[in-house]
Amino acid sequence: MSAFGLHEPGSSVLHRAPAGPSLLFVLVFAATTVALSSPWWLGGACALVAAGFLVARIPLRRVWPLLRTLALLVVLILAVQWWFLGPAQALVVCLRIVAALGVASLFTLVTRVEDLVDAVERALGPLRRFGVDPERVGVVVGLTVQAVGTLAGIAGSVREAARARGAERSITAFAVPFVVRTLRYADELGEALAARGWGDRGADDVTRADTRSNFN
Amino acid sequence: MIEFEGVGHRFGERVVLDGVDLRLTQHRVAFVGANGSGKSTLARMVNGLVVPETGRVLVDGVDPARHGPAVRRRVGFVFTDPDSQIVMPTAGEDVAFSLRRSDVPRRDRAARAARALAEFGLDGYAEHPAHQLSGGQKQLLALCAVLVGDPDVLVCDEPTTLLDLRNKRRFAERLTGLRQQVLMLTHDLDLLDDFDRVVVLDGGKVVADDEPGPAIAHYRDLCR
Numbered sequence A: 001m002s003a004f005g006l007h008e009p010g011s012s013v014l015h016r017a018p019a020g021p022s023l024l025f026v027l028v029f030a031a032t033t034v035a036l037s038s039p040w041w042l043g044g045a046c047a048l049v050a051a052g053f054l055v056a057r058i059p060l061r062r063v064w065p066l067l068r069t070l071a072l073l074v075v076l077i078l079a080v081q082w083w084f085l086g087p088a089q090a091l092v093v094c095l096r097i098v099a100a101l102g103v104a105s106l107f108t109l110v111t112r113v114e115d116l117v118d119a120v121e122r123a124l125g126p127l128r129r130f131g132v133d134p135e136r137v138g139v140v141v142g143l144t145v146q147a148v149g150t151l152a153g154i155a156g157s158v159r160e161a162a163r164a165r166g167a168e169r170s171i172t173a174f175a176v177p178f179v180v181r182t183l184r185y186a187d188e189l190g191e192a193l194a195a196r197g198w199g200d201r202g203a204d205d206v207t208r209a210d211t212r213s214n215f216n
Numbered sequence B: 001m002i003e004f005e006g007v008g009h010r011f012g013e014r015v016v017l018d019g020v021d022l023r024l025t026q027h028r029v030a031f032v033g034a035n036g037s038g039k040s041t042l043a044r045m046v047n048g049l050v051v052p053e054t055g056r057v058l059v060d061g062v063d064p065a066r067h068g069p070a071v072r073r074r075v076g077f078v079f080t081d082p083d084s085q086i087v088m089p090t091a092g093e094d095v096a097f098s099l100r101r102s103d104v105p106r107r108d109r110a111a112r113a114a115r116a117l118a119e120f121g122l123d124g125y126a127e128h129p130a131h132q133l134s135g136g137q138k139q140l141l142a143l144c145a146v147l148v149g150d151p152d153v154l155v156c157d158e159p160t161t162l163l164d165l166r167n168k169r170r171f172a173e174r175l176t177g178l179r180q181q182v183l184m185l186t187h188d189l190d191l192l193d194d195f196d197r198v199v200v201l202d203g204g205k206v207v208a209d210d211e212p213g214p215a216i217a218h219y220r221d222l223c224r
């Protein structure tokens, strides 16, 4: 099970909140954590995110992998930042990351990608006359969320295979198959999208009318 | 109707297809041949994912090389590995994704997707994470997501290669009785009994083209 990118069905207030405003809130929240530099305020932000997980009644089995990933990140970042910036600054950076990643993953847990895509489409609608294709941007956003989950899944199974061969410490035993499988996934996904009519840049809108008659 | 007229293709130096001439009017046509015999390349030409170097392909008179997007809207494609064709997190969303470019109104999509899932024996799975379905269910989902767009032609590239025997059968059953013309590439010869026509490819050439019985016999000889 991956840490990010999969919806957890539920009926809490957060699940029922409309996707558009929720997304806006997440963006503002993340921006605010960047602006804040008091560890107290940032700690408060983290507590707020944790409260959000409780309110949404996200089951522990979904929270665990997230916590593990966050803990790993925090340890790495703390070590590096401590060295460069000292303990106080390092703590601030870590709290910021926990708050921002926490709120983002909570959002993906309570929001169906379909709704997110719709929200993005609606929000970008007015930009259509500047040449933006809101549908396309919406789908790209949805796919990105989905891809994060898929990549985490690939990483998991590659790590498992490496462990089965007793190579859990080897970086190449992880990196080589991970890169190969990721590239193959990207390749096949691109082809599958094209086959489902999403690879095309509206290119033949001109020709569509005159070809249609041939099919009927 | 799908026509291949003098179709040839190379990848680099390697000749992958060589002078393929076919007029496929039958409802159910299968392609068999060894790995690397050019089946997938031929199939991808039907919806313009690969453009032939020489000759041309026509789908109901339209050339996918020139009108790719228009043809792709009429040609549904099921790949071997369902994991790379399911692009949305849940089964329901993935089917609804196919409806985005159709004229089904936004608010009807979820209900329409749920109904389509039910037809494929996946009722109750709309909210289910797609990647946690079994292999057989995933491939049925992929087929469902393609057919909900109501294409005129369905191309399946080894759709049952990763499935167990029971799921192979289940998938093949889904293909019978479809309105669509079906082109299936496969190594599962026992699924071909009720096909109208079987084309055998070898080294990029058509070496047999007949009813299932004789064509499969020819293919078995070839493999000895």
Ligand SMILES: Nc1ncnc2c1ncn2[C@@H]1O[C@H](COP(=O)(O)OP(=O)(O)O)[C@@H](O)[C@H]1O
Pocket (backbone or CB within 6 Å): B011, B012, B014, B016, B033, B034, B035, B036, B037, B038, B039, B040, B041, B042
């Ligand atoms: N994108 C590609 N680039 C280079 N070679 C390719 C590509 N796709 C297929 N081939 C080569 O073309 C040949 C035929 O492949 P393919 O059509 O996939 O055969 P089949 O589906 O019958 O196994 C193989 O030798 C394969 O290696």
Ligand SMILES: [Mg+2]
Pocket (backbone or CB within 6 Å): B039, B040, B041, B157, B158
């Ligand atoms: Mg193939």
